[in-house]
Amino acid sequence: MTTRRIGLVLSGGGALGAAHVGVLEVLEEAGIRPGCVAGTSAGSAVGAAYCGGVSLSKIREVASNLQWSQLGRVVRPRGGFFDGTRLEEYLIDLIGDRSFEDLDIPFAAAAADILGDELLILNSGPVASAVRASCAFPGVFTPVEVEGRLLVDGGLINNLPVSAARDLGAEYIIAVDLSAPLVGRRKPPSNLMEMWFMSLATLIRNTNREAAMADVVIQPEVGEYNWVELNHAQELMERGRKAATLALPQILADLEVEG
Secondary structure (H helix, E strand, O other), rough: OOOOOOOEEEEHHHHHHHHHHHHHHHOOOOOOOOOOEEEEEEHHHHHHHHOOOOOHHHHHHHHHHOOHHHOOOOOHHHHHEOHHHHHHHHHHHHHOOOOOHHOOEEEEEEEOOOOOOEEEEOOOOEEHHHHHOOOOEEEEEEEEOOEEEEEEEEOOOOOOHHHHHHHHHOOEEEOOOHHHHHHOOOOOOHHHHHHHHHHHHHHHHHHHHHHHHOEEEOOOOOOOOOOHHHHHHHHHHHHHHHHHHHHHHHHHHHHHHOO
């Protein structure tokens, strides 16, 4: 097996993020452990928990029981349905009030500065608040103010932050992309929140050119699910497992050759 640092990149995708758990399970079962992780939005939440030492069995349990009420308080007049504070508190309960520098595995989260119109890669300071910013999808969660910047979901600029993993020292990158199946989806949105997510899906995909920088891109078949329904976590995790299992021979062959 290779001695080169393996990087794992986890895309955003709202409720579809449960698929990341299945991918991680298959990689871990195969003895593949990332040396660094970068994530956007839901991918940043899963990545932070994993890099914070939370077991995959615990992450699976959390994903299976997650409810919108656990992610934020309703504050509709303030720029979003939820303020995201409960997401931050929930992550602190899982990994402690830790900084990036204290994590078990190097980690970075992508967020977008809507005032400066630029991508920010957060890799220092408190982890929980960074993940909250990375998950702050406009209209759903209120923006997060950090040092004069107004931060929202990083997927608006880069939904698959492969370059962030490279900057963390990754030499072989496995990327998990949950946004691809949304492009060309024909099923109409069932509610206002899903309409917002779907309206930006094409933007997210078209502005993301980083997949080509990854060595392997895993794309779980999640197109029949939507970004806001949290009650399909078990099925999504199995979709993640299936996609990772299909990609595993290539990954193992690549790593064996490089080793």
